[in-house]
Structure formats: C-alpha cells, structure tokens
Amino acid sequence: MNWRKVWVVARHEYLANLRRPGFIIMTAIVPALGLVVLMLGTVFAGQAKRLGSFLEEQFDIASQSTGVVDRSGTFSPILPKYQDQFILYEDEAQAEQALTDERVSSVLLIEEDYLETGHVVVVTTGSGFGAAAVSDSPAIRSFFIDHLLAGQVDPALQERAADPLDVESRVISSGGETQGEGPLGFVFTFVIPYILAIFLVMTIFTTSGYLLQSVAEEKESRVVEIIVSSIRPVELMTGKVAGLGVLGLTQILIWLISAAGFSGGAVALLAVVGAATIPVRVLVLGVVYYLLGFTLYAILMAGVGALGATMQESQQLAGMFSFFAAIPYMISGFLFTNPNMLVARVLSFFPLTAPTMMMLRLPLAEVPWVDVVGSIVVLLLSIPVALWAGAKLFRVGLLIYDKRPTLKEIWLILREK
C-alpha cells in the first residue's frame, strides 16, 4: 500500500466534498436549529409554564364546553366547579342542536344503566378522533370521578382519586446514578442524545453516499482509467473511505461544538441545571459506531458504485443497503418503549443494521455490554469481508462501461482469484 497516494486521494476527496452545497447545508442544520431554539428560549424563558398550559389547552378537547345528557341522574345537578365547562341538556335533540350551533364541542350521552355498565356515548363533529380525545381527556375523567364520589368519600380522597398521579421521570442506571430529573432533564438526557444519534446515522449515509457519488462520477466522466493507471484500486478505495470518513467526523465535530455551545447558552438563559448531559458513554460509543458503520457502508458503496454504468444505476444498486439501514428506524416507535427488546437485540448483531440500531438504542437505555461488545466484534469481522468483496467489485466494475454486470457476472467477479 502506497500511503502517500492514499493521502493524496483522501485529501482530494475531503476538499472536493467539503465544498458540496449538500454538505454545507446538512452541516449548518444543527447550529441553525440550535440558534432557533435558543432564540425561542430567550423569548419564552419566563413564560415556559404559561406556554405549556396554553399548548395543553389546545390539545385538550374538554377544555372547551361539553354538553351532557344525563339519563342516569348521577351527574345532575352538575357540581359548581364544573358548571362553566359542562352544560346539562334535557334531551339528545337539544344537545345535538347545541353541538351543531357550535355552542359545545362535544356531547356526552350518559345512559340510565351507566352505574352498572359505564356506557357513555360521545357525540362530536368532524373526525372520530374527537371522540377518542374526549375519552382520554383528564378533565373528563375528573368530571366523572368527582360526580361519582361527591358526598361519598373524604374530599381530599375525592380530589386525589380524580388526579391520582403527578409523574416525575427519574431513571437510575446500573451504576446507581440518577438521570433525567424533571421534564427538561428527560429532554436533555434522552431526547437530545437520541436526535444526535439520528444525525450520526444520517452522517453515515450522507458521507458514504458522497463516496458512491464520487466513484460513479469518476466512472461516468471516464477519468477513472487515468486514475487506476496511477494508483492501485485498493489504494484509491482506501483514500476515498478515509477522506470521506474524516469529512463525516468534521460534520459531527461541528454539530457537537454547536450543541455544546447552545447547551451552555441554555444553562445561562433558561437556568436549566445540567443541560449538557449527553453521557460520555453514548458519545464515545456513538463515534465508534459511526467509524465502524461508515467504514462498512463506504466500502460496500464503493464496490456497488463501481458496478453501475451511470450515477442513477449506482444509486439504485445502493438502495438495498439503505433498506437495511432503515429497518431500525421502522421500529423506532417500539424502541422508545423498550430499547432492549429482542428484535432490537437481534438486529444489533446483524452487520448491516448493527450501527444504526446501536446508535438509536444507546441514548434510550442502559444497553447490555454483551450487545455493545458483540455488535462491535460483528462489525470488526464484517469489515474485512466487505473489503475483500468491495475491492474486487470496485477493481473490475470500474472498467465496465455502458452496461451493468448481471448477478452471474458479479458472482464470477467475486470468485475470480
């Protein structure tokens, strides 16, 4: 391996791609978003609670007037504290007229046998989601509980039954450390690292996408034969992977510096204690998975990029890798609930999904060490295999112009000594 030539290629790729508009925009997104959040924080710093209440009201359908038709007698008369919000109607027709006239936003039809069955009909206008929102509304639940227990139990107990939980999230790690105290603590401990992980994963695919683009461009412009007459294909591939890998790290570094800067700003402006709480473990392992994931994907992209006759063809071929990488995203809803579920653990040991899956899992929970070590070992073992196959496809594919090799031809290339 001629390392001087590898360095020349790496520097060339780094500088050529650093100037790409796509890279500049992508890199600027995080600082720009941080700036917007910081500006919003500055404006609303003293009004966070009021802002929260305002937003809550917008989403709580029961904060608007609700009509009630009480055939059970349990809710008549309406308790004084609910009289502003709940209006009693004699019959269904009157209530529905009020709904049509937009005097109420929904109507509760409480049947005679309510105490035995709990059966309530919710009438709303618009979509069926309105009824679901009414049934989940804390204000509606309080209305029912208060009327059921009024005069039956101690007022303090009645109040507690209507609002039994005031949740504060606190997660204790295996080392006994407390994480994520308070709602903002949760945001800074879990949400921000999770977003950062998503950005890291995006970096893997944007930078390895640049590699695909670079190979396809060299092939399409026919400069490649001049290049491979000067440098061995494996040196060319190594240089490209190194240059673009460092380009990705540059992007991550800019993001981290801006994130740290804005966290510091948040501490000063919002008086949030411990805003910069991205765990070191998540950060270090995030970079490790970035490097391993990028190397694996970049080698595969280089091999596949060399096979396509045009940029479009190369991108189509690379689509299969993007599919694998997208699998962890597809199950990210379940990951939030249980980051250590079986499917997530299995996908952490499959080379093409391991980097994405581990990056998404790490910020959400204490991932077992066996998963961390196992996935790193799997990736370390996969990279030489990818290098072997990628280098072969790259070497042969570079000189096949005007046609895409068939699967049989690809198989023959891989079998060739």
Next chain:
Amino acid sequence: MIIQVEDLVKRYGDFVAVDRLSFSVTQGEIFGLLGPNGAGKTTTIRVIMDILSPDEGRVLILGEPPGQAKGRVGYLPEERGLYRNQKVLDTLIYLGELKGVSRSAARERATSLLERIQLEEWAGRKVKDLSQGMQQRLQFVATLVHDPEVLFLDEPFQGLDPVNMERVKALIVELRQAGKTIVLSSHQMNLVEALCDRILLVNRGRSVLYGPLAEIKRDHAPNLIRVRASHIPPNLPGVVTTEPDDDAYNLILADDSSPQDVLRALLDQNVQIQTYEVAPVPLEDIFVAAVSGDEGGAHELA
C-alpha cells in the same frame, strides 16, 4: 528494451482476449499497436499499465514488472475524461501527485504544460467551461505532468478536428525528439504511417504483423510499377502485363522480378523514361488484407 511482452495471455471467462502475444518496444521509438475493434489492444495496454492482471506470460516495462514503474509511465486511455467540476490546474496537479510528483513540482510542470497548449488563461476555470477541443488537449497533457519516460496513447486522435489533430501530432513528434518512448494505438492509418517506426498488428488477440513499418510496407508492396515513357516494348522481361493508364503505363511484375530488373530492361531497350515509380501501398490496405487473410498464424517479419 523499454517494454518486453512474452507469451501474454488474458482471458475474460471463456473468451481469450489476448492469445500468446509477444513483442518489444525499444528506447525512443514510436511503436504502433494496431488492430480492428476488439482485437485485444486495449487489454494488452491495460495489462502493461497494471490495470489488469495477466493470466499467463511475462511483462516488463522499464525493466520492472507492471505496477513498479507507474510513476515513469503516462497513459491516455481510449475511454477518457476529466473531473468536470474541478479547476483545470487543480486537476493536473492532482493527477501529477497521483503519479508520485510533489505538489509544488506538479504545479510548476502543469503551469508550463498549460502554456505549451495555450490554455494558461484557463488554469483557474472549471474543466466543464472548456470547449471539447480544449478538453482533449488538456487530457493529452494530463498524461505528461509527471514527465514520463514512456507514453501509451490509446486513440489520441479520436474526436479531434483537423486543427487539434495537427497540434497533437506535433506534440507527439516533439515528445519523440525529447527521447520519450511512445506506444500509439490508433485507427487513423495515415497518422500511424506518418509517426510510427515499428508496428504490431493484432487480430483476435494474436500477432498478425510485427516489425519496422518501412519493411512491412516494402514486403507488402504490390508488384506494380507506374511508368511515363514514350512506349513500352512488348515482351519486356519480368513483366506479366502492361496496361495503358492515361499518359502512363501500369506494369505488373512477375513474382521473381524486381523493379530494378525492369528499369534495367527498359534502359537496355533505349526507352525514353519520364517518370518511373513503384506504386505505394497504403498501410490501410495492408491492414485490411492482413486482417481479412488472418487464419490464425502470425506473420513474423522482424
């Protein structure tokens, strides 16, 4: 010997692209590597350039196996292009650095080459801003940034207009005068005739004709003499037929006769001769005849 190829074989699956090909190229000559499309010329060049590995045979370039002398060899491939979105000077510097030249030396040499092809004012512009002719000249000098000792030019005249063709031809002559060894592959037989010292004609991966161009042309010259004279005596020794052609005569010679024998016979018979010439044979005719008549055996002339 600058290049030595012995019994080279290269296969693609079951297809034999190069079949036991042997030839050598000497210092300072322009060597023509000719053949119809798909004859195996580009594959042979790619093997010598270490882009492809040979299946059998031995290849030495500048006394070393392919790959060891990359920094001393320049290559203008048939399928060629440059980075369209990069600046002209940056492109030349990068290609020079890939050949092992330092950045500063590559810059100096690239600047001088741009002046040589009158593109110095375009150094800071993107390649895509250049006209097609300019790009082709740029591609040519891109192979020279590292000042190579040997140059492989695969179809260097392809797509060039007559003006640029003359410019490239002049550059090739200049390079030979500077002591460079050049391997030229081209379908433009008139240019090959004008430039090459020796040629190798390849067909179906095998050698069909190989040797000094002058010798090949002499050996393939038809037995045809064109004479402008007062008359041609009948039954002239060594002449099979005589055909009047405008103000001259075409004489077809017997196989065992030479133009010198016939000239002597005409003079002996006191024929007044105005012009006497051995009809030239274009290389293209030799090419077509050799390829059409190729039944598998190499016709070794050198």
